[in-house]
Amino acid sequence: MNLKQLSELLGLSQTTVSRALNGYPEVNEATRERVLQAVKETGYRPNKAAQRLATGKAGSIGLVMPTAPGHQSDVHFGEFLAGLGEEAVRHDFHFVIMPADPDDEVAALRRLAISGNVDALFVAYMRGHDPRLAMLKSLSMPYVVHGRSFGSEPDYPYLDIDNEGAFYDATRLLLQLGHTRFALMNGPMHLDFAIRRKNGVISALAERGLALDEGCMSHALMTDEQGLLAMEQFLRLPERPTAILCSSTVLALGAIRAVNQAGLRLGEDISLIAHDDVLPLLKPESFSVPLTTTRSSLRAAGVRIAQRLIGTVKQAGPFPDQELWKTELIVRASTGPVPQA
Amino acid sequence: MNLKQLSELLGLSQTTVSRALNGYPEVNEATRERVLQAVKETGYRPNKAAQRLATGKAGSIGLVMPTAPGHQSDVHFGEFLAGLGEEAVRHDFHFVIMPADPDDEVAALRRLAISGNVDALFVAYMRGHDPRLAMLKSLSMPYVVHGRSFGSEPDYPYLDIDNEGAFYDATRLLLQLGHTRFALMNGPMHLDFAIRRKNGVISALAERGLALDEGCMSHALMTDEQGLLAMEQFLRLPERPTAILCSSTVLALGAIRAVNQAGLRLGEDISLIAHDDVLPLLKPESFSVPLTTTRSSLRAAGVRIAQRLIGTVKQAGPFPDQELWKTELIVRASTGPVPQA
DNA sequence: TACATAATTGAAAGCGCTTTGGATGCCACT
DNA sequence: AGTGGCATCCAAAGCGCTTTCAATTATGTA
Numbered sequence: 001m002n003l004k005q006l007s008e009l010l011g012l013s014q015t016t017v018s019r020a021l022n023g024y025p026e027v028n029e030a031t032r033e034r035v036l037q038a039v040k041e042t043g044y045r046p047n048k049a050a051q052r053l054a055t056g057k058a059g060s061i062g063l064v065m066p067t068a069p070g071h072q073s074d075v076h077f078g079e080f081l082a083g084l085g086e087e088a089v090r091h092d093f094h095f096v097i098m099p100a101d102p103d104d105e106v107a108a109l110r111r112l113a114i115s116g117n118v119d120a121l122f123v124a125y126m127r128g129h130d131p132r133l134a135m136l137k138s139l140s141m142p143y144v145v146h147g148r149s150f151g152s153e154p155d156y157p158y159l160d161i162d163n164e165g166a167f168y169d170a171t172r173l174l175l176q177l178g179h180t181r182f183a184l185m186n187g188p189m190h191l192d193f194a195i196r197r198k199n200g201v202i203s204a205l206a207e208r209g210l211a212l213d214e215g216c217m218s219h220a221l222m223t224d225e226q227g228l229l230a231m232e233q234f235l236r237l238p239e240r241p242t243a244i245l246c247s248s249t250v251l252a253l254g255a256i257r258a259v260n261q262a263g264l265r266l267g268e269d270i271s272l273i274a275h276d277d278v279l280p281l282l283k284p285e286s287f288s289v290p291l292t293t294t295r296s297s298l299r300a301a302g303v304r305i306a307q308r309l310i311g312t313v314k315q316a317g318p319f320p321d322q323e324l325w326k327t328e329l330i331v332r333a334s335t336g337p338v339p340q341a
Numbered sequence: 342m343n344l345k346q347l348s349e350l351l352g353l354s355q356t357t358v359s360r361a362l363n364g365y366p367e368v369n370e371a372t373r374e375r376v377l378q379a380v381k382e383t384g385y386r387p388n389k390a391a392q393r394l395a396t397g398k399a400g401s402i403g404l405v406m407p408t409a410p411g412h413q414s415d416v417h418f419g420e421f422l423a424g425l426g427e428e429a430v431r432h433d434f435h436f437v438i439m440p441a442d443p444d445d446e447v448a449a450l451r452r453l454a455i456s457g458n459v460d461a462l463f464v465a466y467m468r469g470h471d472p473r474l475a476m477l478k479s480l481s482m483p484y485v486v487h488g489r490s491f492g493s494e495p496d497y498p499y500l501d502i503d504n505e506g507a508f509y510d511a512t513r514l515l516l517q518l519g520h521t522r523f524a525l526m527n528g529p530m531h532l533d534f535a536i537r538r539k540n541g542v543i544s545a546l547a548e549r550g551l552a553l554d555e556g557c558m559s560h561a562l563m564t565d566e567q568g569l570l571a572m573e574q575f576l577r578l579p580e581r582p583t584a585i586l587c588s589s590t591v592l593a594l595g596a597i598r599a600v601n602q603a604g605l606r607l608g609e610d611i612s613l614i615a616h617d618d619v620l621p622l623l624k625p626e627s628f629s630v631p632l633t634t635t636r637s638s639l640r641a642a643g644v645r646i647a648q649r650l651i652g653t654v655k656q657a658g659p660f661p662d663q664e665l666w667k668t669e670l671i672v673r674a675s676t677g678p679v680p681q682a
Numbered sequence: 683t684a685c686a687t688a689a690t691t692g693a694a695a696g697c698g699c700t701t702t703g704g705a706t707g708c709c710a711c712t
Numbered sequence: 713a714g715t716g717g718c719a720t721c722c723a724a725a726g727c728g729c730t731t732t733c734a735a736t737t738a739t740g741t742a
Contacts, residue, residue: 050728
């Protein structure tokens with residue numbers, strides 16, 4: 001069943017049927033009803049390829065999937081994708097996923113853009129001074145960045161969470177509980193969120209005249225293993241930190257294992273706050289000691305970015321260019337007053 | 342730059358240029374060279390939408406992304422996708438990803454198929470007696486199943502690993518080491534791979550006149566947390582098992598935590614073999630006690646399935662309909678002789 | 683009542699590609 | 713010279729949709 005057949009069936013022209021379907025105002029409401037009814041009865045579905053050809057819109061958003069060892073199959077990627085997908089499916093949009101080595105990001109993104117089968121780009125894993133921004137700006141294709149790029153003029157469309165604020169608040173909470181010896185378990189140093197989280201911690205500490213020692217900071221891939229290693233290192237320090245800030249619940253997993261192995265009690269000897277992306281795999285509330293977290297749903301961010309991207313392609317109203325989401329600080333049992341030595 | 346312009350530039354017809362580009366035999370080699378040269382110089386790229394319209398091929402493969410809580414953002418999904426993507430990008434194929442609730446799988450798959458923007462379907466998370474198979478067969482669209490469906494006639498195209506063989510071999514190894522008390526930590530009961538792995542263990546044990554007690558079997562989502570819980574339960578049994586088979590390295594993570602917490606030594610008091618999907622997040626060789634595993638790369642499976650799917654759409658030679666991959670049994674330090682009581 | 687205006691609808695021209703159904707010229711062979 | 717067979721190439725017809733431009737009818741207005 002195609003447009004022609006449908007229009008013949010209705011005794012209308014293809015033009016009118018097309019307009020009725022696409023919500024054009026110049027078609028009689030009664031006619032539109034009739035068309036809609038016929039669509040329901042016949043099960044007619046417009047041919048995507050033809051629509052694309054005629055409109056020049058592909059109905060898809062492109063994204064690069066980093067694929068080097070370590071970056072590979074990031075737990076967060078799937079969750080984010082679920083968010084994008086949730087929105088995309090409502091608009092009959094789909095994804096063009098291009099796998100690429102992180103070193104090839106700029107080129108991969110350009111290839112994707114000129115490939116002609118995407119209408120918009122989604123960009124993630126932002127770094128400080130990210131080289132992709134300049135390329136994106138030159139591209140004349142809508143895009144939204146997830147995160148930001150520290151050190152670059154913030155004149156590009158993005159959605160980010162307030163990483164600095166989150167870790168500032170978390171640090172303040174621990175300070176109020178009396179802690180003075182802090183450690184930060186962070187993601188890879190070049191990534192934007194890691195930079196901002198570090199800044200948040202540092203500025204909260206600075207207000208009390210405290211500083212974050214180099215030895216009390218780790219930058220690593222956010223895996224269980226790395227969390228364990230980093231925590232073991234912290235625990236070996238002569239002045240053992242009592243307050244740990246952790247960029248991911250995945251890292252926290254390993255970290256807590258180290259704490260337990262050392263015979264220490266979480267929430268008593270050691271307080272820990274982790275950032276929670278709301279991964280269904282790892283619920284902070286069901287840890288043996290429920291985790292205090294800064295929370296922001298990765299999936300919700302995916303939904304919102306898809307909205308903006310698709311909305312822009314469909315020219316459906318203006319969207320804010322920059323959005324900064326606050327995180328929630330949720331206190332559970334992994335934080336407690338500093339132990340009396 | 343489009344076909345028309347390119348052909349005018351060359352003083353050829355669109356027909357000839359099109360054929361030269363698509364490898365048709367009836368075009369003079371010299372002409373073809375000339376065309377190829379011009380393509381290089383002008384940077385001409387065929388318009389995908391037009392090709393799709395003309396050929397009726399969308400150049401994409403569709404997949405459903407399960408999205409219910411728990412199933413959500415499965416670690417394995419991303420890794421598998423990386424494999425699919427790796428192959429797809431070589432052929433300028435992309436994915437249409439449709440998120441759907443697992444309860445809605447059949448309908449979602451049908452919607453995807455009739456949406457008209459996919460040429461082939463990829464289906465995963467197979468269950469015993471999977472209801473999707475009948476629907477797929479009625480669809481007249483190529484598809485490949487990852488895994489199989491226990492209890493259904495195996496007359497559909499699939500790629501699976503020999504789950505039964507893997508766990509049979511693993512069990513045999515442990516038997517040879519003298520173990521007699523076994524436990525199996527498995528994935529969700531309804532999933533095909535879980536059924537087959539259980540069968541593998543049972544049949545190896547049966548050869549020695551042993552059986553797998555109900556209490557020594559757990560079926561759960563493959564998360565760290567569930568691994569911990571299951572192992573804690575096993576360790577509380579009066580006749581504590583000494584040999585553990587584990588359906589995932591993620592489960593093993595939690596399981597090992599429980600072992601450590603109980604003050605037992607992995608590879609000495611308790612032997613454990615886990616199935617390793619080669620997730621970059623979790624390398625069995627870098628566990629504190631390196632893990633003995635049955636290994637099969639999920640990513641490689643993704644690549645292969647994409648090959649078959651794309652090859653079928655492009656009608657590039659016949660592909661085997663059924664493939665069963667052997668797994669590797671890799672012995673590391675988490676297995677040892679049964680402790681002398 | 684006559685005419686401008688608004689409300690509906692249609693015919694037809696693309697969008698850029700593939701492919702069918704011939705052309706054309708050239709050669710070898712009767 | 714006449715014929716059939718090849719090797720090349722092309723004109724033109726779609727693929728199924730959107731959209732421009734124009735036609736038709738209904739509605740007001742003077």
